[in-house]
Amino acid sequence: MVAANTNRKSRARAEAAGRSHDPEGVRRDILAVATEEFADNGLSGARVDEIAARTQTSKRMIYYYFGDKEGLFVAVLEAAYGRIRAIESDLDLAGMEPAAALRTLTEFTFSYQNDNPDFVRLVMVENIHKGVHLARSEKIQAVNVSVLAVLRDIYQRGVATGAFKAGLDVIDIHMTISALAFFNVSNRATFSLIFKRDMASRAALARRRKAVADTVMGFVRPD
Amino acid sequence: MVAANTNRKSRARAEAAGRSHDPEGVRRDILAVATEEFADNGLSGARVDEIAARTQTSKRMIYYYFGDKEGLFVAVLEAAYGRIRAIESDLDLAGMEPAAALRTLTEFTFSYQNDNPDFVRLVMVENIHKGVHLARSEKIQAVNVSVLAVLRDIYQRGVATGAFKAGLDVIDIHMTISALAFFNVSNRATFSLIFKRDMASRAALARRRKAVADTVMGFVRPD
Amino acid sequence: MVAANTNRKSRARAEAAGRSHDPEGVRRDILAVATEEFADNGLSGARVDEIAARTQTSKRMIYYYFGDKEGLFVAVLEAAYGRIRAIESDLDLAGMEPAAALRTLTEFTFSYQNDNPDFVRLVMVENIHKGVHLARSEKIQAVNVSVLAVLRDIYQRGVATGAFKAGLDVIDIHMTISALAFFNVSNRATFSLIFKRDMASRAALARRRKAVADTVMGFVRPD
């Protein structure tokens, strides 16, 4: 994931000289800044100049590494999806009871999205663009949707123990979790403005997280 | 979706003079086109030139009526919110049994959003912009959120009859309905791409609408 | 070909105010400057900034009228071809004896190309680009190659009178004339440098024009 072939000494020298010689570092720097700018302003709204200015490097390097603005956006998307999938893979819910596992997964999802509004906003931006960048990215396409496997395992165990209603579609459950978690970030601005509802405070998040988890549990609950 | 209410007289006058002379018609024409353009491309992505080109009138008129691009966007938002609120107010659920009423309201919401993706996309765009235009618009602010009244009535009746669990927050219920309905449109591109799931066909919509309604009913169901 | 609908008074006013309101004039101004720049520097070598600077108008207007740099180049080509075809059409050689007519046509062609090096250089540039802009231009494609009709008439009369050898291809004759006329401009720089030969002075042009005409006459001369 990182450079590694630059020893500490030479890097120090390079930095002193004003050149980094840490290509991976440069890439990561650009991606970090671009993630914020695209999440904040959208694809058309983000400014390459602004991204460059907030970077340790120059505009020229952005084009060197990413080709053009859209290439940079694709890379930003890939990185963002990569992060969440990496975490989803790490969740260890196999040892928990089905009901507890599902509640935990739901609450984790809710918390992750609320803790990472940039991810949510990037996904919104990409949806405004009809998913064309995602479609073009082989990397993301190849991402294996590990969350479904996790969820399937939980659900099947739950059905077996009688904790969950049979006959549900795992993707439906996942969509329900996602929708409820996502909305709290994606629509916060308009919803909280119209309904005068705090959606961002620690207390509000805790309340809503519980409501969301309850909703999901209600959905799978046997009649 | 638009026009149609230009009265015969003014149109006749306009045609006679060879000019349009239908200020309201001009406004509506511009708004209709701008709605599509903003919904399709976002605020920064939409082009004033393109909007003007697709209009019966000229760029000058856009500035004449709406001041600037943001003014036009605000007007587009206002019109979009106006339409949905008008319809929500028209729903007559007071005579229905609480459970049936809630299911109907949920399904209506789901269908409306899926039938009006432009509305959903405009709301996404406005959320990308942190709701600043909504906040600036007095008209939208003033819109009274009739849906809450409708929902509150249903919920209270349901609690009274024992059909619903007591102690829930009506805004929570509304948020749940909205989130589930909204997501199916807002995240369709990325979600269907990643999970290879059809979300737009008539059958898929019917299935999902039922799942969404079930989820909401599950949430309010007494233990 | 020109504006015409701007009366003198209003144009004077406009110019005083710093705005021209003479779209055709603006177009012609841009085309004139661009013709020189493209002829001097080629397509890639020419600078839109430089063209704009030498114009009465701004860079922005170039894009307004011509779309992009290539569009401007196409327009320049079209205008250049238009001029030479217009003149060719005006030549009145039908009344001359075949031999005199052919000599006159050849000398005219030679003189025109030497008097209009920009035309020759534009054609060179376009050939470096494999004719893609010409191919794209409907206007040029449609230009009817009047010169062939003129030449055919002369040739047929000459064959009839026995002045010319029979069995020649008119396009071959035209190609011969063109090649000999063109080369004197197109290859002047390298040829005169290598062979230390003056190719631009009035005397040199007169000498060469005669040699070219003699060559053409020799080609059609009966055995």
Place this chain on the structure above:
Amino acid sequence: MVAANTNRKSRARAEAAGRSHDPEGVRRDILAVATEEFADNGLSGARVDEIAARTQTSKRMIYYYFGDKEGLFVAVLEAAYGRIRAIESDLDLAGMEPAAALRTLTEFTFSYQNDNPDFVRLVMVENIHKGVHLARSEKIQAVNVSVLAVLRDIYQRGVATGAFKAGLDVIDIHMTISALAFFNVSNRATFSLIFKRDMASRAALARRRKAVADTVMGFVRPD
């Protein structure tokens, strides 16, 4: 102008170290690629990056050997002119009858240019640049224009035998040959497009080569 200063010792060292060590090979590789790129795209149109990419070596080497882009272009021109002069010198026409010799020389020239369009195109490019690179190159300047000597010999013998008309200028004859041969390549794109004439097929080339030779023979033919 550049390079050539790698002494034997360093080359030996380089070879021992397992690197390329064939400076001449590297130079030739670069020149071959650059010839194509400049011929295809012109001086401004050619891309140093593209040349480097198509080379076995790196961009650094281009600058090492040729100084800069223009230096490379000069070297390309020098090599191209060097090739044609070398061949012209090898022609052995002294033993042929004057008329046959002149026809042979003309047909050779025609064929060479048609077989080597890159040479023709480079000369076009250099002429677009007014011959400044040629003027700057001592090597090309020094090239002795052997073709003139060959031609002079043929012409004088022909005048002596009465086969050719007296009083012609040898450079004029050469220019006529060059013009007719050159045009068939240089103006092929535009001419064949406008006059719908095939100029590249084997048959078309044979036909035109004969017409060109006939033209030249007609020019020198006694009255």
Place this chain on the structure above:
DNA sequence: TATGAATGAGGTTTCATTCAT
């Protein structure tokens, strides 16, 4: 010598907005 990384200057193009008639 060889390579990928870096750079600055400048190139082309776009956009919201305004003006003149």
Place this chain on the structure above:
DNA sequence: CATGAATGAAACCTCATTCAT
């Protein structure tokens, strides 16, 4: 009111060239 023309600022992107290792 209506229209095409005009504008300036700033956006995206490219290029020849150089540097560090």
